[in-house]
Amino acid sequence: xxxxxxxxxxxxxxxxxxxxxxxxxxxxxxxxxxxxxxxxxxxxxxxxxxxxxxxxxxxxxxxxxxxxxxxxxxxxxxxxxxxxxxxxxxxxxxxxxxxxxxxxxxxxxxxxxxxxxxxxxxxxxxxxxxxxxxxxxxxxxxxxxxxxxxxxxxxxxxxxxxxxxxxxxxxxxxxxxxxxxxxxxxxxxxxxxxxxxxxxxxxxxxxxxxxxxxxxxxxxxxxxxxxxxxxx
Numbered sequence: 048x049x050x051x052x053x054x055x056x057x058x059x060x061x062x063x064x065x066x067x068x069x070x071x072x073x074x075x076x077x078x079x080x081x082x083x084x085x086x087x088x089x090x091x092x093x094x095x096x097x098x099x100x101x102x103x104x105x106x107x108x109x110x111x112x113x114x115x116x117x118x119x120x121x122x123x124x125x126x127x128x129x130x131x132x133x134x135x136x137x138x139x140x141x142x143x144x145x146x147x148x149x150x151x152x153x154x155x156x157x158x159x160x161x162x163x164x165x166x167x168x169x170x171x172x173x174x175x176x177x178x179x180x181x182x183x184x185x186x187x188x189x190x191x192x193x194x195x196x197x198x199x200x201x202x203x204x205x206x207x208x209x210x211x212x213x214x215x216x217x218x219x220x221x222x223x224x225x226x227x228x229x230x231x232x233x234x235x236x237x238x239x240x241x242x243x244x245x246x247x248x249x250x251x252x253x254x255x256x257x258x259x260x261x262x263x264x265x266x267x268x269x270x271x272x273x274x275x276x277x278x279x
Contacts, residue, residue: 058225061248
């Protein structure tokens with residue numbers, strides 16, 4: 048970084064709201080769809096919810112939930128596409144931000160250009176942001192998958208570079224706030240920017256690798272640190 052930050056980029060999942068709330072609703076939607084397909088939806092829901100709680104990044108989660116629910120491997124092609132669609136089409140009515148997030152975002156937005164950088168299927172991430180009610184405070188939103196698919200997810204720098212472009216700020220003069228060292232801290236490091244890690248959510252116990260410029264326990268604390276840094 049060649050000087051103090053001029054803009055702030057925030058992550059979405061487990062930074063502004065608890066992603067577990069979204070995943071719980073998606074698991075219920077899959078359970079309902081499984082019932083409609085003639086499966087034991089309650090068991091499918093239970094198995095999927097358990098797998099998601101253990102780690103939402105693992106692949107083939109629906110497949111593994113069905114196998115755990117007693118569905119034969121040969122029968123997976125009959126059920127998986129419809130259940131994956133039920134998961135991806137889940138649109139939550141409301142996702143409640145972490146305490147203090149709304150006021151903290153307002154303070155940041157009043158002090159500097161502000162953007163959100165998030166990974167995931169665009170329709171899903173759009174639905175999450177809409178459900179948080181935070182969209183009006185985040186005038187720039189970059190969903191990395193829109194740049195060319197999963198390969199552009201953090202720590203690939205393309206999303207942060209695009210957010211900085213829209214903020215009219217050099218990438219190394221952006222301050223990133225996020226919960227995941229391997230993604231949010233790493234993407235900041237990739238462009239020579241600072242990052243503040245918020246130790247909460249699914250990855251709260253992940254090691255500080257790479258190390259953040261600062262680590263805090265809540266988003267409001269991160270926002271206060273960001274405001275101090277913006278002051279030079």
